[in-house]
Amino acid sequence: MQWITGKVLVLSLLASSAMSAANTQDAQSLLAKMSDSAQSLSYQGEFVYQQGGHLETLSVIHRAAEQSRPQSERILYLDGAPREVIRAGNELFLSHHNGGVTQLQHGPLVPMLDRFQSGVSGDHYDLRIVGIDRVAGRETYLLVVVPKDKFRHGYQLWLDRQSSLLLKSELIDSQGMIIERLQFTSLDIGPLSDDAQSHLEQRPNEVDSNVVVNNQSNPAQAPMSWEAGWLPEGFELHSRAVRSSPVSEHAVDALTFSDGVASFTVFVEPDETGLLSQASEKIGALSAVAKIYREGDQYFHVTVMGDIPLGTAERVAVSVRPVKTAS
Amino acid sequence: MSEKGSPNSARERLKESLSVSLDGQASELELRRVLDGISNDDSLRDLAGRYQLIGDAVRGKTNKFAGVDISAGVMAAIEQDEAPAQPSVDSSEITDPAADLPNGNFAQRLWSSLGKVAVAASVAAAVIIGVRTSNLTQDVPLLAVHEPTVLTQPVQLAQSGLNDYGAASLRAGNNPESRGNVSSEQLAHAQKLANQATRERFRAYALQHAELSAVGGAQSTLSFARLTSFDNQ
Numbered sequence: 421m422q423w424i425t426g427k428v429l430v431l432s433l434l435a436s437s438a439m440s441a442a443n444t445q446d447a448q449s450l451l452a453k454m455s456d457s458a459q460s461l462s463y464q465g466e467f468v469y470q471q472g473g474h475l476e477t478l479s480v481i482h483r484a485a486e487q488s489r490p491q492s493e494r495i496l497y498l499d500g501a502p503r504e505v506i507r508a509g510n511e512l513f514l515s516h517h518n519g520g521v522t523q524l525q526h527g528p529l530v531p532m533l534d535r536f537q538s539g540v541s542g543d544h545y546d547l548r549i550v551g552i553d554r555v556a557g558r559e560t561y562l563l564v565v566v567p568k569d570k571f572r573h574g575y576q577l578w579l580d581r582q583s584s585l586l587l588k589s590e591l592i593d594s595q596g597m598i599i600e601r602l603q604f605t606s607l608d609i610g611p612l613s614d615d616a617q618s619h620l621e622q623r624p625n626e627v628d629s630n631v632v633v634n635n636q637s638n639p640a641q642a643p644m645s646w647e648a649g650w651l652p653e654g655f656e657l658h659s660r661a662v663r664s665s666p667v668s669e670h671a672v673d674a675l676t677f678s679d680g681v682a683s684f685t686v687f688v689e690p691d692e693t694g695l696l697s698q699a700s701e702k703i704g705a706l707s708a709v710a711k712i713y714r715e716g717d718q719y720f721h722v723t724v725m726g727d728i729p730l731g732t733a734e735r736v737a738v739s740v741r742p743v744k745t746a747s
Numbered sequence: 748m749s750e751k752g753s754p755n756s757a758r759e760r761l762k763e764s765l766s767v768s769l770d771g772q773a774s775e776l777e778l779r780r781v782l783d784g785i786s787n788d789d790s791l792r793d794l795a796g797r798y799q800l801i802g803d804a805v806r807g808k809t810n811k812f813a814g815v816d817i818s819a820g821v822m823a824a825i826e827q828d829e830a831p832a833q834p835s836v837d838s839s840e841i842t843d844p845a846a847d848l849p850n851g852n853f854a855q856r857l858w859s860s861l862g863k864v865a866v867a868a869s870v871a872a873a874v875i876i877g878v879r880t881s882n883l884t885q886d887v888p889l890l891a892v893h894e895p896t897v898l899t900q901p902v903q904l905a906q907s908g909l910n911d912y913g914a915a916s917l918r919a920g921n922n923p924e925s926r927g928n929v930s931s932e933q934l935a936h937a938q939k940l941a942n943q944a945t946r947e948r949f950r951a952y953a954l955q956h957a958e959l960s961a962v963g964g965a966q967s968t969l970s971f972a973r974l975t976s977f978d979n980q
Binding site for chain 1: 938941942944945948949952953954955956958959960961967968969971972973974975976977
């Protein structure tokens with residue numbers, strides 16, 4: 421099976437030179453449609469998420485924004501201890517069986533770039549519609565997204581022919597191995613049942629940790645603002661936020677970068693523990709890198725996290741530095 | 748995927764596939780068919796549970812949870828081994844300071860002594876810097892003088908869930924004087940805490956990253972599904 425995947429990648433690489441520009445444009449508009457549908461449609465379904473040797477079943481209910489109600493979504497883990505994510509407008513709750521309830525609150529999040537819509541540039545990925553397949557009983561287009569450099573992963577995306585919703589997704593590393601797979605097993609698009617609606621309205625009774633986010637970051641109130649000295653080509657700043665740290669009293673700078681397909685976030689927070697740890701870790705499809713930045717006597721934790729290769733995350737992490745203002 | 752023959756024979760084949768998949772020998776295509784089939788058919792779902800029990804019994808395992816859990820069989824059937832993650836860039840920067848660390852064996856002992864705890868972490872390098880302890884006068888510039896000590900070794904982390912950073916007030920440095928004051932146990936403890944703190948940050952940041960990258964994105968569902976990776980560790 422692995423060699424099949426490899427072959428698909430090799431084939432698509434070979435074919436890329438001969439591929440028609442029309443196909444790329446179709447693929448791009450399909451991705452834009454997918455992004456749009458994911459927000460503008462109401463749907464509910466169940467999907468499996470597989471990563472490494474683990475398989476989880478989850479259910480999702482998504483409601484498009486209406487006049488009075490914000491876009492909301494509920495994701496429930498169906499296996500093992502119940503875990504639930506509820507996202508509604510500016511609120512996000514994560515209920516965890518042993519971690520309690522985490523709530524994130526933030527002002528209106530206006531992304532600086534719309535993922536996918538901002539255009540997945542053909543400069544960094546080869547985008548091709550390679551066929552028609554069937555997922556969750558629905559006809560899909562199979563879209564192959566092959567990176568042109570080693571700074572990002574490859575993707576195979578199965579998009580619903582009717583609605584362009586993402587029905588199946590595979591993340592592929594540079595060896596052609598599948599790192600993770602998401603696949604719907606059932607999907608209903610259209611108005612939600614009352615039952616489903618009520619799930620979206622439920623809120624946890626108690627909240628254990630509350631993170632308030634200030635997205636309208638005012639550089640004056642942040643002691644320092646940070647930047648990445650090196651970014652893989654094509655990645656652009658997607659959003660910037662200052663939020664209270666989940667693990668300390670300090671504020672954390674969070675910069676999210678995206679190339680239209682992959683995204684990663686750079687977190688910087690001042691150290692207060694005196695215990696500094698530098699680590700690199702693959703956590704499923706996520707690469708996580710922790711580095712220390714030192715400015716005089718002050719140490720900072722720099723963390724890079726996202727669905728990018730570990731090497732890319734490392735390289736970004738060591739390049740993070742305070743923005744030097746001209747004095 | 749057009750099924751030939753009667754619905755019954757299709758179902759029979761599905762049953763066979765189910766059996767095979769629970770033995771971990773199914774192809775991806777079969778597996779997908781089984782997953783689809785199971786989700787649509789109650790009696791097949793029951794059957795999956797029974798096969799699972801039978802399979803476990805044959806393999807000499809007992810199953811406390813007599814429910815449907817085909818993940819064990821699925822596990823073997825799908826390519827699961829990702830390539831060993833090698834930090835390709837700038838890893839020298841982490842490891843170099845360790846070269847002149849005299850107590851490298853200590854870290855190996857730490858490795859084995861922590862072997863029982865639950866969470867496996869990948870190669871981690873912990874930097875332990877000096878911290879002012881309460882019995883030191885203010886004018887001892889520990890932070891400024893001593894370079895961080897770096898330990899580079901695979902580390903496993905305890906899953907105590909405690910957040911007792913306060914206990915981390917010990918000092919270590921590269922100069923022999925201050926190192927003399929730090930026992931290997933203290934160092935081990937400090938390293939454990941440092942890694943625990945890092946893990947906590949990773950976990951907390953992962954949620955935030957999911958949220959941040961979900962905004963305006965089509966893969967929000969995927970972003971949140973990824974959080975499950977933390978439960979598998």
